[in-house]
Amino acid sequence: MKQAAIFLSLLFMAACTTSTPVVNAPVVASSGNGVQYQLAQQNVDAAIYQNASAEVHRLYQQGYELARIRLDANLGRPHALPPAVIVDIDETVLDNSPYQMANALKGLTYSPRTWKEWTSLARAKALPGAVEFLNYAVSKGCAVYYISNRDEDEEDATVRNLVVEGFPMADVEHVMPMAGSSDKTSRRKAVSKEHSIVLLVGDQLTDLDQSFKDRTAGQGKPHVDALRDSLERYFIMLPNSMYGTWLDGITSRPDSVKVGNKERFLQQSGY
Numbered sequence: 001m002k003q004a005a006i007f008l009s010l011l012f013m014a015a016c017t018t019s020t021p022v023v024n025a026p027v028v029a030s031s032g033n034g035v036q037y038q039l040a041q042q043n044v045d046a047a048i049y050q051n052a053s054a055e056v057h058r059l060y061q062q063g064y065e066l067a068r069i070r071l072d073a074n075l076g077r078p079h080a081l082p083p084a085v086i087v088d089i090d091e092t093v094l095d096n097s098p099y100q101m102a103n104a105l106k107g108l109t110y111s112p113r114t115w116k117e118w119t120s121l122a123r124a125k126a127l128p129g130a131v132e133f134l135n136y137a138v139s140k141g142c143a144v145y146y147i148s149n150r151d152e153d154e155e156d157a158t159v160r161n162l163v164v165e166g167f168p169m170a171d172v173e174h175v176m177p178m179a180g181s182s183d184k185t186s187r188r189k190a191v192s193k194e195h196s197i198v199l200l201v202g203d204q205l206t207d208l209d210q211s212f213k214d215r216t217a218g219q220g221k222p223h224v225d226a227l228r229d230s231l232e233r234y235f236i237m238l239p240n241s242m243y244g245t246w247l248d249g250i251t252s253r254p255d256s257v258k259v260g261n262k263e264r265f266l267q268q269s270g271y
């Protein structure tokens with residue numbers, strides 16, 4: 001558990017509601033056929049891949065199959081406190097690709113208003129394997145905590161959505177929304193006060209540790225390699241082609257595609 005404890009001491013800042021938004025296609029389109037516009041168009045494919053591909057369907061199944069293997073192994077090791085599993089919500093246990101599809105087809109991207117309209121409907125479907133895995137974890141004596149950067153005013157609808165989809169321990173005690181700060185670390189620490197965290201599952205590397213937020217060096221890939229042992233043991237990485245901290249690898253740099261630097265974008269691609 002020492003490795004996990006080290007990770008849990010770091011800050012977390014990325015989340016669905018705060019990650020770098022994909023550019024707004026209509027606005028950029030009006031200013032010319034730049035790289036931003038091209039990237040926005042590509043988000044249509046990203047949303048389709050996430051929403052409609054059998055490949056992503058299988059990737060979630062595969063991720064949760066691996067989660068069960070890792071959970072069994074970690075439960076087999078000594079742990080001082082009752083065990084707990086931490087999962088993110090969006091694109092980890094609930095599928096918001098219908099919202100992204102609607103945006104893509106309208107030429108729009110994320111906005112807080114339309115996002116909350118979607119979450120208030122409480123009709124996101126469970127992702128493949130998620131309910132089965134978390135019920136398995138509970139059967140093995142684990143508590144389940146849902147640490148999400150959905151806002152507090154989304155919590156009631158989120159709990160309702162999780163209950164409808166059959167998730168265990170889906171209540172206000174175990175669903176931990178963003179309370180003023182997108183930093184998830186304090187919430188992970190709160191869980192670790194009374195539990196040994198035996199596994200974390202997310203669609204962002206930052207669902208394990210804030211240190212993955214920094215993508216300036218090699219788009220974050222060397223850091224993944226450096227922490228590979230801990231990632232392998234404690235974290236299950238799920239796919240999200242639609243949004244996330246990974247966009248920072250190309251859009252947060254001063255010389256990035258944000259200013260329409262096609263040459264820089266091409267250089268980063270390795271072409």
Ligand SMILES: [Mg+2]
Binds near residue numbers: 016090091202203204
């Ligand atoms: Mg997520």
